[in-house]
Amino acid sequence: MSRLPLVIAPDPVLKKKTEAVADIDDDVRRLMDDMVETMYAERGMGLAAPQVGILKRVFVMDVGADGGERRLMKLANPEIVWASEETKFYEEGCLSIPGQFAEVERPAAVKVRYLDYDGEVREIEDDGVLAVCAQHEIDHLDGVLFVDHLSTLKRNMFLRKSKKFKKDRERDQAKESA
Numbered sequence: 095m096s097r098l099p100l101v102i103a104p105d106p107v108l109k110k111k112t113e114a115v116a117d118i119d120d121d122v123r124r125l126m127d128d129m130v131e132t133m134y135a136e137r138g139m140g141l142a143a144p145q146v147g148i149l150k151r152v153f154v155m156d157v158g159a160d161g162g163e164r165r166l167m168k169l170a171n172p173e174i175v176w177a178s179e180e181t182k183f184y185e186e187g188c189l190s191i192p193g194q195f196a197e198v199e200r201p202a203a204v205k206v207r208y209l210d211y212d213g214e215v216r217e218i219e220d221d222g223v224l225a226v227c228a229q230h231e232i233d234h235l236d237g238v239l240f241v242d243h244l245s246t247l248k249r250n251m252f253l254r255k256s257k258k259f260k261k262d263r264e265r266d267q268a269k270e271s272a
């Protein structure tokens with residue numbers, strides 16, 4: 095496994111739609127494993143392929159389901175097949191928008207159909223953190239960031255701060271390699 099470089103917003107790759115994977119082969123499994131390593135290294139709960147510059151419908155997450163213990167999941171071609179009418183607010187953050195958090199309103203419960211690491215079709219239904227995380231990551235696969243659910247004013251503020259973070263990081267990296 096290897097850690098992949100993280101894409102920080104604003105970046106055009108984060109606004110693009112991704113392509114479904116044809117099947118779960120060794121390349122897709124390697125991508126999933128590299129994304130898991132990257133997610134843990136960056137201390138995230140979830141990571142979608144566009145966040146490492148790959149435009150495929152793949153994401154990984156490590157959250158608790160049904161209020162239970164955390165578990166690691168690797169998903170391809172996820173689809174929300176059912177969403178509750180009831181919504182709720184939950185404070186979200188994103189590895190691609192470092193250090194910023196906001197309350198986002200989404201359906202309180204969802205059922206997601208996906209292909210697992212072995213290429214099996216699976217479904218999971220949840221009304222907790224997993225439901226929030228899955229919707230956040232599936233948004234990424236459609237070029238949508240959590241800040242896109244906020245007002246224009248807030249979104250621009252978040253993206254401006256992220257841009258500054260990105261600039262500072264690039265400058266630090268240039269210094270390190272100089």
Ligand code: NI
Pocket residue numbers: 187188189190230234
């Ligand atoms: Ni995110």
